[in-house]
Amino acid sequence: MPSLTRDEAVARAALLTVTAMDVDLDLDRGAEHFGSRTSIRFTCREPGASSFADVRPVALHAATLNGRVLGPDDLVDGRLALADLEADNVLEVEATMAFGHDGQGLHRSTDPADDEDYVYGHLFLDAAPRVFACFDQPDLKAPYTVAVDVPAHWSVVGNGAAHQVSSGRWRLATTRPLATYFVTVCAGPWVSVTAEHDGIPLGVHARRSLEAPLREQAEQMLATTRACFDGYHRLFGIRYPFGEYHQVFVPEFNAGAMENPGCVTFRDTYVFRGAATPDQLLERDNTIAHEMAHMWFGDLVTMRWWDDLWLNESFAEYMAYRTSAEVLGAPEAWVEFGMVRKLWGYAAERSPSTHPVAGSPAPDALSALQNFDGISYAKGASVLRQLIAHIGDDAFVAGVRDHLGAHAFGNGELAEFLDAMSRAAGRDLDGWAQAWLRTAGADRLALDSDGVLTRSTPAAQPASRPHTLDVAAFVGDDEVLRHRVVLDGDQVDVPGVDGLPADALVVPNAADLTWAEVALDPRTTEALVGNLADVPDPMARAVVWTSLLGGMAGAEVDPRLVLDVVEAAWPREDDASVLSRVSLVVTSSVVPLFLRAEEREEALERVAAAADVLADRAASDGGPAADALALVAARVWARSGSDLDRLHRWAAGHDLPASLGGDDDFRWLVLRRLSALDALDDAALGAAEAADRSLAGRLAALGVRAVRPTAAAKQWAWDRLHDDPDLSNYAALELARGFWAAPDPALVRPYVGRVGDLLAHLDTRMGEDALSRVAVALHPKGVVEPASLEASTAMLGRDDLSPGVRRALLDEDHVLREALASHARFA
Template structure:
């Protein structure tokens, strides 16, 4: 039985048979607090009259099905999430009357009641295949059609969809109906309905192609945190840039951005109706990296309006292209159009690292994954899709040139507007614009998995110059592809206490060994940096002299992107057990205080914390933890008052605090006994400090007291995380029920508990959960669904209990398990992290 799955072959068969003329969808959001009315009318043609097909609808109570005036019995026609449609005519009309169920897990139509004021908020989330949880669909991206939504709701609500919001028509009993105009042709997954007691602010962007109404929405309890002027500024900068760069006017009329609660994703590119996590409206002070990331999210979703919404992939095989392109485009736009001009540095320090990590997992896959059905899409929708894909597109831009790349995109948008395409269509446009053959490039980069490593290979003459110089390329034996790379090579010398670039070259690398004759005769620099400019996607290695230079004085390097490459190389070498974790910790302690890149400041301490907790040899760990704790206390106190460094160092100090003196400092920060000039102990920092005390079993009555003072959904989520962090058997048992068993817990609360469950230094109370975890992994995917299961299986894996015994137990489970392949994937990934940690510990022990 197919259930909620759909194969690529089934979709292709249905697409060849049908052409969808229109959808008309009537939703009644006033029927109850658990379900809503859904009536769908689909008009479509059939290329082969007399054929059979099916429509999609998940988890509904179907009351009526009418096909071309014929009544179909729901008891027989609706089964296994499909509606059988027999005996089609050339022109068809399907009407389905049903009740659908509100979601509490972020899929379909999510319903949320704000504990701060009991106001109700709804929003839809349909990617990849969840529009069918709200209305009857042909749930595949290549059956585009115009959509007409008619929504009945309480008359004091706001109702927003893909078309401009009309004036509501009053009904009896305090209800009203909003009749939206038909949309442009679009795929089901980018349709949207958002409704509830939202706060609304309207502006208008006046561009060279005409006016675009801009709406911003949030919960009433977050109005004071809606920094709408900044959000409008970024939105207008984005439209200025993209309309010019793509040479195509924004295609969907108006542009609403709605900040919604309990959101599983960062944001979603619904056409003209973008939904975003309302955590992007912070209630407490955040570092610059937060706002840089928020800007990238806003621009990412805007880029999708052209790439994904205007032109849509035929099938989910090319989902990577949607996301990779939007990811590359958002950073490109940030650099060119906003105040965040160093965003590629932040990308290198943070986002790109997630791609490297995912690509070295046993579950790695080509960027262009073989998504033969919807289940494969769910598994392959990861940071290879986003971070590696964007990195590879950056390499493509370096390969063909920015102007030809943009010219190819402009032609592509015009040729495939409001229709569907495949990657070969884009490749053809880029080849035509650039004059370069790209099919070979695509095979190397998109159809193979794994990351290459680039290392310098040279001999020195007696005078200290390079007698020979080459770049050696290697690959993991399981993913042995050696690729063509366009890279920069930078030579840096120490001059007056600074590492200054003497010269740089840009060259192509191909095969195992590429000679670089331009460097022969150059004096060996203090720092040799491969991949200068971060043009390609590859790990780089530092030669012995360059590594010593970096460890001794990385802060002497003024160029932030060059520093990011050195940080990244050192971290890669640590993860690959080539550099002792203790040395990486020392590198961070010595240099992070001088780091200026926002993402470097906020992300690199988390790498160091991982090194302390998992990569340092067990016999050294206590001493290194104390050194790290003391070091970040000093960094916090020495940082400029009110700076990002001060805030990040305070958070890191809290995360590692474990000695009596450090715990006393946390208590004093909370109670006002310790004041650090410029450090505001606001609501979010208070929760972080309380949670740090809870990890150490020193929270007392603070969690309950803080929950009473912070009666918000954020407060409830923080409180749940703090309780899950406590080092007692009772606390872990309660947290396990919330994270892995109960179905009545909101998705974000469950996620908070999952992320807080595994804590360093709690081995005794966590050891029994190894078997419980493996037992739950057998059935969790089917029982809890994709969103909950993936989060739980990834983050409750007991990585901090790293040992050979754990590896052996997991191996035995993997050999015998009949769990869903997606669940097994997360177990394999956890196992890989443990194996990596053990190898790093062995290196650190030497």
């Protein structure tokens, strides 16, 4: 079906204004289909003109325009032709729609724990026509009035306050104007915890089988919600405008969360079934803050077209981390930002698919999905931090308030935002915006022993970006130098560097204030093994880790050095985000991609040994902080250890750290490692499945089967991906993530050239958003060989893969090239 082009959207918005949307959904027709009735009231500026509405039904039963019957020939490729429009119009459409199983549209999922079904709407980016007839573009906003029929024991949550009017019949209050992609309905036998704060009704909801952890964790989540509301009300000067505020934790969600006004949806793994580390709690708090920030950036003021996606995501990203640090009392949030989000963003910046923060071409809606990445999130947030350094925080906040007030319940774009900021700052910002927002690429910062800080700019993306940053130096656990500098040319002198001791670790951008690759000087790099753990500033340590891992990706740092630093410094780390992210990158990337196959077993043993050192440290330290260290150590050991006796004891629940007793998710992690070592028989796996009938357990079991290093297991996983028409988005992702795990590449080498055909086949039953995520996991980069690169290149040349899938494959192709370059240089 054709994707709406920007030109078509501009023309339709110039012609039409939508004044009211009435949607009636019947979700009580079984597991596959639902009924949809829509009444759209809209005006036309040129009576007699023609346009079209968007609708993608299984069956179109009736459609009338101003009482005139539209025939089946009027619906072509999801577009319903509307001819001879009047000044005021009513379009009525009745259709049967299909539930989605790929996380898009109205997704329906069965919880195997109790066989109950749950439905939620995820209408981003262009899935709304799979639910109701509409004009599906972000600048045709309208108030929605929604009614829903559901099984009698279900409840309903949506954008407007929901009220049950009879058995199985619910009505939702009419909303303020919403873009189509924000509309949602969440229906099922939810468990709910409700509260109220500052006149705003609050609710958190999850599946029945998650009742115990939801009730246990609800107050912490609601406390975060209350604090964020207070913080944003103070900051923006505009009260939350969308009535009630519900947060629904839904199954098989493609993203982390979605900012539907009044009814935010989250992936339900944020309701922790077992023990949670501090960084997991921080991530959940930050996600709550991020989605709430969208109530102003994205929902109150929505981008006019998808090329201004950054106006949503960069702002929500920055505001969430600012709020986590300043309002929630978690300054370590900025460490997590550097270790998790910026690592993601720098990888996107290195890829050939890199693009500017703002104004990236989006000729149609689907092409915009390709830029929904670490640049729009992490780089955009970093650029906003640089904007604040450039104009001051008071001017920034004043500009934000101006922009929100001027475009409330409407749409905005980059030029209008810059105008607001320029007025607040009292200066023209177009040159700054050209360098930071409209030009792709990351500068490279390097400091020599004489104290000269040099900026180099990518030759393919020339720009003069001013950087406000600091430089710090450490000797042992002492900070011996810190200077704040403004680099607005090619270089600047940093006082005091030339007099530092020979063993000093010197860290440019130590507070991680700017967006740039940091090249550590050779003396600092050589000293990391012995000295990194002593650096007292966790932010500076995070910058060093990011630099080290980025240098490895660029074939400038030997992955064996990374492993040496992990072995020496990681077990002495205190920051939870550094501990978790470094260990994950090492076990998921450094070892399986950047080391040769014959080195990986020994490398994993070294990682497991480092986890044991961390566990011993936790045991000797004692206290709540030690419990978190012990939890991280156990998880890392379970991903890397090969002591079968210990793994079997842990799988049986024996000799576990105290916080992991009865933790089903940890048990599945152990079983996955046993399966990867071909030390798990079918009987033990079957017993584990019987003991954990949850959705998480069912999915974990798929991954456990897929990682088993046998020809039969790989064939089973491949066939299941290809042949199972009922495979959900999460199930496909689990199988793909486990498939390439193999101690001997020969086991999976026969499949390398077949990935493109499989993805093309899956495209017939999965939406682009879901399939793009599967494509990332299914790319054959796990077999780091020239033949895999040949196969990857051939895939990129195909014409039967969607733009989003091609973009995902292009990024993974770049990762494979990075790994091959590292192998070639450091073999």
